[in-house]
Amino acid sequence: MSLKKSILFIILILLVDQVSKIYIKTHFILGEDVTVFNWFKIYFIENDGMAWGTKISDFVSFISDRTAKIALTVFRIVAIFGIGYWLYDATRKQNSQILIWAVALIFAGALGNIIDSVFYGVLFDDSFGQVASFMPASGGYDGLLHGKVVDMLYFPLWKGYLPEWLPFYGGTYFTFFDPVFNIADMAISTGFGLLIVFNKRAFAD
Template identity: 75%
Template structure:
């Protein structure tokens, strides 16, 4: 698979990701939802941390949330350069199509979420009790590098009451699948699953 084709894949994923995020941001209030099916909702939330909303400041208490946000965003920017080089090197070395597609999906997803983190704070006003505007006259809801990632895909497939005897979570209500995510997250997850499930196809003996 050529570098040109992988770039086309990246652009398509980025377009789907950003169009969906901009639409949600400019048409939904924060935590507003629309039920598509009983097991699928469009549910608008914003995430200013890592996966599942985790923040660096949750682990390192002496770092403020704003400083942790900058560190996380800069780390993502550095990581995207590393993934980009991996993709470029893989195409140059004629790596397997499985590997190149997987890395391209991971790159596209990571870049999609970086765009939110870097630019959305200055491009939109906040979504609390209102629908956000693009390039508002009064400025955005935060500064450069302090944007929040837009999530909207929610699959509450089923809920059950956990038995009392179960350690830690006994007697609590369990919702599967609870996390809310976006198209960029889907691309990243798909890329990683491809590398794990199709490991032998992705990495030839020569590359190993």
């Protein structure tokens, strides 16, 4: 895949990701959900940190949440330049198609979530108890670099109590699959999945 086709592919993923996020943000109240199937819901939450809602401040106690948020966003921005160069280099050297597809997916997903982190705090007002407005006259819910990532895809495939004989978790209520995610997260996960499953083909000389 050429660099031009890679860019078009990235733009397509970004459009789907951002359109879905903007729709959810401007039509759902935070915490609202719609059941599509028993095993699939549209469930609006916002993620202020890393994967699974983890924050840097959860591990480094002397850093405030706001400082940690800026550090995470800046790290993501720096990382996206590295991933972008990786994609450019892979297409220039005509590396394997699997590698190029994978890096393009990771780049698109990372950029999709960066847009939320950098701009959404300025572009939207709060979603607590109300449907957010785009570009509100009163201003956004936070400043630049303090936006929250919009998540909405929820697949609770199974819910129930685990067997008592299981060590540590026996008898506890369990949901599979519990995380809520978005299109950008799917792109990143798919990209890394391709690199893991097809590792030898992806990095073949």
